[in-house]
Amino acid sequence: MGIATSAGFAAVSARAGEPIELAMEQLWLAGVVTPAGARLRARHRCRSAEGRPLEVIYAFGLPRDAALRRFRVTGEGFSVRSELKPVKEARRSYEEGLEKGHLAALAEQYRDGMMNLTLGNLRPGEAAAVYLEILAGVENDDTGFRFRFPFTLAPAYHGRARMADGGEIELPEDEFGDLVLPRWREDAEGLHEVGFQLKVSMPCSIREIGSPSHAIRVAYEKDGQGRVVSGAARNAPDRDLILDAHASGSLSGVLAGLDKAGRGRFVALIASERFGVARGRSRCLVFVLDRSGSMAGAPIEQARRAVEACLGAFSADEEFGIVAFDDSVEVFGATLRKATREHRQEARDFLGRIGARGGTELARGVLEGARLLGSQGGDILLVTDGQVYGTETILAQLRNLGIRVHCLGIGAASQDRFLSLLARKTGGLSRFLSPSERVDTPALELFASIGRPVATGVVASVKAPGAKIEIEPAATVFAGTPLAVFGSAAGTGEARLQVEWNGDGRMEVPFEIGESRQGELVRLLTGARLLAELESEAKRISGEVEPRLEALSLEYGLASRAMALVAVIERPGDEAGVLPETRVVPVGMPFGVEFESYFPAARTGMPRALQLGRAGKAAPAAAVAYRMARRASAPGEKSAELVELAAEIEPDGGMPGSTDHERILATLLALLRLLEEGHSLTSGAFRVHVQRLVAFLEARIPTLGEERKKIAAAVVEMAKAGESVPGEWTATQAANAAAQWRQIQRALRAAGRI
Amino acid sequence: MSRDARKSLAELAEESGVPARTIRYYIARGLLPGPLVAGRAASYGPEHLERLAQIRALQGEGLTLAEIAHRLAGRAGAELPAPTAWFSYPVAEDVIVMVKAGSAPWRLRRVQAALRSLAAALAQEGRSE
Numbered sequence: 001m002g003i004a005t006s007a008g009f010a011a012v013s014a015r016a017g018e019p020i021e022l023a024m025e026q027l028w029l030a031g032v033v034t035p036a037g038a039r040l041r042a043r044h045r046c047r048s049a050e051g052r053p054l055e056v057i058y059a060f061g062l063p064r065d066a067a068l069r070r071f072r073v074t075g076e077g078f079s080v081r082s083e084l085k086p087v088k089e090a091r092r093s094y095e096e097g098l099e100k101g102h103l104a105a106l107a108e109q110y111r112d113g114m115m116n117l118t119l120g121n122l123r124p125g126e127a128a129a130v131y132l133e134i135l136a137g138v139e140n141d142d143t144g145f146r147f148r149f150p151f152t153l154a155p156a157y158h159g160r161a162r163m164a165d166g167g168e169i170e171l172p173e174d175e176f177g178d179l180v181l182p183r184w185r186e187d188a189e190g191l192h193e194v195g196f197q198l199k200v201s202m203p204c205s206i207r208e209i210g211s212p213s214h215a216i217r218v219a220y221e222k223d224g225q226g227r228v229v230s231g232a233a234r235n236a237p238d239r240d241l242i243l244d245a246h247a248s249g250s251l252s253g254v255l256a257g258l259d260k261a262g263r264g265r266f267v268a269l270i271a272s273e274r275f276g277v278a279r280g281r282s283r284c285l286v287f288v289l290d291r292s293g294s295m296a297g298a299p300i301e302q303a304r305r306a307v308e309a310c311l312g313a314f315s316a317d318e319e320f321g322i323v324a325f326d327d328s329v330e331v332f333g334a335t336l337r338k339a340t341r342e343h344r345q346e347a348r349d350f351l352g353r354i355g356a357r358g359g360t361e362l363a364r365g366v367l368e369g370a371r372l373l374g375s376q377g378g379d380i381l382l383v384t385d386g387q388v389y390g391t392e393t394i395l396a397q398l399r400n401l402g403i404r405v406h407c408l409g410i411g412a413a414s415q416d417r418f419l420s421l422l423a424r425k426t427g428g429l430s431r432f433l434s435p436s437e438r439v440d441t442p443a444l445e446l447f448a449s450i451g452r453p454v455a456t457g458v459v460a461s462v463k464a465p466g467a468k469i470e471i472e473p474a475a476t477v478f479a480g481t482p483l484a485v486f487g488s489a490a491g492t493g494e495a496r497l498q499v500e501w502n503g504d505g506r507m508e509v510p511f512e513i514g515e516s517r518q519g520e521l522v523r524l525l526t527g528a529r530l531l532a533e534l535e536s537e538a539k540r541i542s543g544e545v546e547p548r549l550e551a552l553s554l555e556y557g558l559a560s561r562a563m564a565l566v567a568v569i570e571r572p573g574d575e576a577g578v579l580p581e582t583r584v585v586p587v588g589m590p591f592g593v594e595f596e597s598y599f600p601a602a603r604t605g606m607p608r609a610l611q612l613g614r615a616g617k618a619a620p621a622a623a624v625a626y627r628m629a630r631r632a633s634a635p636g637e638k639s640a641e642l643v644e645l646a647a648e649i650e651p652d653g654g655m656p657g658s659t660d661h662e663r664i665l666a667t668l669l670a671l672l673r674l675l676e677e678g679h680s681l682t683s684g685a686f687r688v689h690v691q692r693l694v695a696f697l698e699a700r701i702p703t704l705g706e707e708r709k710k711i712a713a714a715v716v717e718m719a720k721a722g723e724s725v726p727g728e729w730t731a732t733q734a735a736n737a738a739a740q741w742r743q744i745q746r747a748l749r750a751a752g753r754i
Numbered sequence: 755m756s757r758d759a760r761k762s763l764a765e766l767a768e769e770s771g772v773p774a775r776t777i778r779y780y781i782a783r784g785l786l787p788g789p790l791v792a793g794r795a796a797s798y799g800p801e802h803l804e805r806l807a808q809i810r811a812l813q814g815e816g817l818t819l820a821e822i823a824h825r826l827a828g829r830a831g832a833e834l835p836a837p838t839a840w841f842s843y844p845v846a847e848d849v850i851v852m853v854k855a856g857s858a859p860w861r862l863r864r865v866q867a868a869l870r871s872l873a874a875a876l877a878q879e880g881r882s883e
Binding site: 055057091095098099118162163164166168170173177178180327357358359577578579580581582583584 | 762763764767773774775776778779781782788789796813816817818819820821861863864
């Protein structure tokens with residue numbers, strides 16, 4: 001790699017604007033990802049091409065439920081492991097090492113899961129690598145998981161942030177201490193290279209591993225094992241890595257084994273289908289839409305369409321509200337509205353006026369949603385990119401509202417940690433998408449689950465010698481998302497997990513704790529999750545929280561906001577007292593985020609309005625490739641067509657039409673279309689719509705003549721059986737009604753349904 | 755300067771309340787001069803302490819580090835202060851409001867909204883008179 005040459009780029013400089021050599025050459029991710037979480041090793045390779053010692057600062061954000069375990073610094077003739085120390089002590093060790101001319105490294109955590117990895121006294125021409133070991137959580141569903149790793153960092157909104165020319169954000173010191181953020185580069189080409197080689201491990205056979213973010217090559221090995229490597233020759237640090245892994249069937253199972261101390265550890269994943277089906281209750285839901293500038297373009301457009309489609313799944317006696325927020329809050333109606341035809345049309349008009357613009361006062365938006373719901377409670381569906389600093393304050397404001405907040409995150413760089421915590425702390429669900437994916441279908445998928453959980457009041461216990469539940473599981477289970485239970489026992493042997501819910505629901509999961517080394521992984525994942533939860537409770541680490549965090553850090557051997565990792569390496573010829581030149585590793589603006597939404601005068605230092613003759617910039621090759629990948633991976637027209645179809649459903653569950661018979665026919669066609677695309681009464685993002693269409697037809701079938709009654713009843717039976725018949729079910733709606741009935745009849749006959 | 759007035763980086767950090775890494779970062783960005791003496795006996799004087807206090811104060815005024823670097827360089831006379839661009843909004847025939855360009859977009863929109871209100875209020879006042 002020719003990065004240590006002047007062909008690099010004019011990046012973060014000692015003095016603003018001064019071209020410099022690149023201090024970090026490569027970030028390479030390796031490790032194993034399982035449905036319980038990931039154990040990762042991120043190699044940061046640094047090299048100084050300058051004539052004086054360097055101090056390199058790399059800023060990054062932790063993934064969801066993540067913590068650093070340790071690092072190792074290697075170079076010519078040395079390989080040294082980090083020590084875990086209280087932050088002040090670690091800083092002192094680092095500074096003393098630096099003062100003596102030694103190579104020193106420090107990994108320190110700040111608010112919002114932000115990290116600074118600092119490598120000091122890198123000699124001219126010297127190369128060194130820091131291998132960070134990271135434990136991270138994954139986003140589970142019933143058949144697999146989504147894993148995200150931040151290869152870049154999203155800029156975010158904070159009311160007191162100072163935005164500097166050329167892509168810098170400075171945060172208030174009283175909240176963020178000496179955290180150094182990178183300079184954001186509009187064009188990530190020429191920055192350090194990122195890459196990955198990961199092992200995926202499932203307890204059953206893998207159906208598919210894919211990535212909406214990167215080109216990948218996958219090798220499926222023995223049952224349940226797969227290897228994923230980057231498929232591109234070179235990747236720029238401008239988006240998260242996202243991997244989706246899905247099993248051939250349900251993922252229910254227990255991962256168990258012994259940790260290093262000989263204690264049994266387990267994590268049980270129980271698919272939601274084992275809790276039964278959702279109870280039908282009237283929905284009370286407020287949509288809270290982020291309209292901040294960073295949502296400009298496709299995200300805001302899709303979020304709007306997602307809400308419109310969800311409105312189609314409401315019945316007239318259900319209630320909804322809409323809140324749009326940036327740095328101010330706009331509400332559709334002062335109170336909740338019944339989902340009547342008129343109100344839904346008014347809501348569509350309201351949504352049509354929503355455009356992306358200001359900052360991100362996320363808490364105000366959600367609080368307004370909670371006010372609309374009032375004392376009766378309910379659910380909020382928050383659609384946001386989550387690009388906001390100071391998340392602990394937001395969590396403190398929202399966790400005790402008694403309202404479930406479900407998060408649909410959008411973005412190329414991860415605020416996944418925050419949104420997953422927000423959902424979990426309020427009893428909701430979270431999903432995070434990349435800009436390459438449609439937002440409307442996942443929104444419908446979330447919508448179909450929320451408001452109607454499959455189990456509430458969930459309580460877990462475990463029977464085995466010395467056993468206990470380490471992390472209380474979610475009290476509510478939603479369709480499509482498994483229950484995760486983390487626990488431990490005295491050692492190996494048989495154990496039984498008991499789960500009770502809804503007063504009378506009960507299941508028992510027997511399992512064996514063997515001597516598998518997976519137990520240590522489970523222990524570390526348990527610790528990382530406990531730390532993430534505790535850290536989310538405090539804006540500042542002091543008083544009561546600091547000793548608790550220290551104790552938890554020490555118990556699990558993981559870094560936190562109270563405990564940092566430090567290493568000092570003595571090399572022959574170290575020269576004391578030489579002041580290293582500080583360099584901050586720049587990162588690329590996350591793909592899909594407009595540079596100008598954060599940095600208005602970035603290119604020239606002049607206000608945007610004064611920039612004359614600004615030429616359009618050709619997209620870098622990687623960006624073009626990514627856009628092509630986006631096209632290839634997007635579900636495409638079919639999905640958009642279904643969303644539009646769903647949005648048309650009337651409050652009584654039928655499709656629109658000028659007469660009852662016309663409506664019945666249109667409803668049959670819509671139902672056949674959804675069934676054909678794999679949506680049924682119990683599965684698929686449009687399952688609520690299928691339920692409503694079926695309910696409408698069942699109520700209206702008696703009004704039909706005998707022959708048509710048989711046809712409609714056969715379609716309803718087919719829907720109940722989760723079956724479909726092929727046909728052109730969308731193109732026929734404008735055609736002659738009698739011909740359409742005959743077409744349905746022919747298709748049903750051909751399928752042997754009548 | 756007496757040797758007693760000289761401080762190590764650790765002492766400067768302790769006395770100023772600014773972490774040592776931040777001090778190095780400021781030096782690298784040209785906000786703060788390097789040590790008085792390089793090498794093993796690297797030391798810092800009262801001017802460093804004073805400069806750190808200035809930086810803190812200017813940050814308190816809402817200036818970014820880049821702006822502070824220009825401001826401080828201007829005071830020292832070493833180079834011209836950085837040019838500053840301002841937007842001019844004539845909200846009434848006799849009132850012009852100047853807004854510093856380069857604010858965060860959301861802040862500028864807020865200011866513009868306030869200016870619209872002001873312009874409307876002034877216009878209303880003009881009509882009623």
